[in-house]
Amino acid sequence: xxxxxxxxxxxxxxxxxxxxxxxxxxxxxxxxxxxxxxxxxxxxxxxxxxxxxxxxxxxxxxxxxxxxxxxxxxxxxxxxxxxxxxxxxxxxxxxxxxxxxxxxxxxxxxxxxxxxxxxxxxxxxxxxxxxxxxxxxxxxxxxxxxxxxxxxxxxxxxxxxxxxxxxxxxxxxxxxxxxxxxxxxxxxxxxxxxxxxxxxxxxxxxxxxxxxxxxxxxxxxxxxxxxxxxxxxxxxxxxxxxxxxxxxxxxxxxxxxxxxxxxxxxxxxxxxxxxxxxxxxxxxxxxxxxxxxxxxxxxxxxxxxxxxxxxxxxxxxxxxxxxxxxxxx
Numbered sequence: 001x002x003x004x005x006x007x008x009x010x011x012x013x014x015x016x017x018x019x020x021x022x023x024x025x026x027x028x029x030x031x032x033x034x035x036x037x038x039x040x041x042x043x044x045x046x047x048x049x050x051x052x053x054x055x056x057x058x059x060x061x062x063x064x065x066x067x068x069x070x071x072x073x074x075x076x077x078x079x080x081x082x083x084x085x086x087x088x089x090x091x092x093x094x095x096x097x098x099x100x101x102x103x104x105x106x107x108x109x110x111x112x113x114x115x116x117x118x119x120x121x122x123x124x125x126x127x128x129x130x131x132x133x134x135x136x137x138x139x140x141x142x143x144x145x146x147x148x149x150x151x152x153x154x155x156x157x158x159x160x161x162x163x164x165x166x167x168x169x170x171x172x173x174x175x176x177x178x179x180x181x182x183x184x185x186x187x188x189x190x191x192x193x194x195x196x197x198x199x200x201x202x203x204x205x206x207x208x209x210x211x212x213x214x215x216x217x218x219x220x221x222x223x224x225x226x227x228x229x230x231x232x233x234x235x236x237x238x239x240x241x242x243x244x245x246x247x248x249x250x251x252x253x254x255x256x257x258x259x260x261x262x263x264x265x266x267x268x269x270x271x272x273x274x275x276x277x278x279x280x281x282x283x284x285x286x287x288x289x290x291x292x293x294x295x296x297x298x299x300x301x302x303x304x305x306x307x308x309x310x311x312x313x314x315x316x317x318x319x320x321x322x323x324x325x326x327x328x329x
Contacts, residue, residue, distance in 0.1 A: 010047060010090065011035065017089050019239060022209070026144075034082035051091060055098050058083050062100035076103040110277040111268050112311050118278060120264040121257065128229055128248060129256035131180065131187055135161070136272055138177035140279035140296050142167065143254070143272035147247045151188060152224035156181060163298065165209065172298045188228065195226050198245060203234060205244045280308045 011032050018028045041061050044050050050057065062080055065071045071079075080098070088094040113121070118137055125133055135146050145163050153162045159176045166172060176184075198204040205220040206227060212219060219225055227247040236243050254272050261270045268274075280293050294305040 010039070014086065014090050018085075021089070025238065030078060031082040031085055034079045035086050038079075038083060038086075047091060050086075051093055054087055054091075054093060055095055058087075058095060058098050059100040062098070062102075066101045066103040071103055073103045109310050110307060111270065111274050112281045113266070113268065113270065113274060113278045115282065117264070117266055117268075118275070120266070121260045121270070124260035124263050125256055128187070129253050131183055132229055132248070132253055133257065133272070133275055134177070134180045134183075136275035137279050138180055139174040140276050140293075141174070142276060143250045146272075147227070147229055147250055147253070149228040150224065151191075151226050151228060154184065154188070154228065156185065166298045170298060172295065174296050184228075191226065191228065191230060192223060194230060194245075195223060198234070203244060205242065207237060207240075207244065207246065277308070277311075280305070281311050284308050284312055 014032060014035060015028060018031065023031075038057075038061050039050070041064065042049070042057055058080075061083070062076060065076050065079055080100075084095055122130065122134060122137075132146050135141055135149075136143065139146075139161050141161075141163065145166055148164070149161070150164070153164060154176065155162065156176070159178065159181070160173050161176050163172050163174065195204060199221065206225055208216075208220050208225060227245070229248040230245050231248055234243050234245050237246070250272065257270060257272060261268075276297070280297060283293050283296075284290070290305055290309070291302065293308070294302050297305060299305045
């Protein structure tokens with residue numbers, strides 16, 4: 001009689017702990033993927049194997065990612081975080097003093113669109129992707145934050161959008177552009193109609209974070225908690241097994257952006273995050289204080305926000321090329 005492979009038991013245990021600690025489904029998938037790659041890298045056949053010289057094993061894996069894999073610093077950091085979680089929460093043996101070769105890829109200056117380019121792309125978008133991208137650019141949202149917006153997060157009276165549990169699990173408030181208010185109100189009316197039909201068909205529940213579903217049993221069917229950008233179809237929740245309407249998949253938005261950018265003839269590498277970069281850069285160009293921008297973006301460290309000051313140094317440190325001076329002589 002065959003037995004379940006050790007690594008499957010390990011992953012199952014990891015998922016259970018991640019869910020108990022309220023990690024997102026995206027973090028769960030990423031951590032499990034890194035743990036699987038780590039186990040395969042060391043050809044580990046059991047948990048006991050992973051507990052033999054764990055620091056050396058982790059160092060070897062991270063060094064491999066940096067040297068042979070040539071991964072970005074953020075990628076290596078994510079792998080390290082996954083392994084720290086594995087040893088501390090799952091294997092109950094916290095790592096001590098890991099010294100691995102770190103990835104030395106420098107942070108690149110973010111891709112930013114000009115105002116004219118933003119107009120061109122927006123003009124080629126339609127339906128939900130158009131409205132969602134306008135919020136990305138108008139509010140400085142991450143794509144993950146935008147698709148997770150709930151009806152109650154939009155305040156038309158105070159003209160603001162509340163981002164719940166953003167990066168670092170922090171809330172923040174950002175302005176709601178007047179240019180999108182009417183469009184958003186009309187959109188929400190259509191979404192409300194969809195929700196009413198779901199309720200009539202015996203569905204209408206939505207995923208609630210943490211323990212809210214147990215604390216407020218009826219909240220999952222209330223309009224206030226419904227996603228602003230719901231999926232077109234009902235689907236089965238991978239964790240609970242409940243059939244419900246989730247939010248739109250970010251890939252739908254990125255695909256629409258890619259098509260619009262191609263039609264516009266823009267050669268820059270544009271993604272949903274480019275509009276967040278453009279939001280920050282254009283605010284700087286208008287003279288907005290850097291700390292205000294830091295708050296709107298939800299950055300913990302001002303150094304992260306300062307990257308946009310480099311974008312403004314157009315033409316290489318803001319120096320005027322001598323070719324542009326020739327006509328003056």
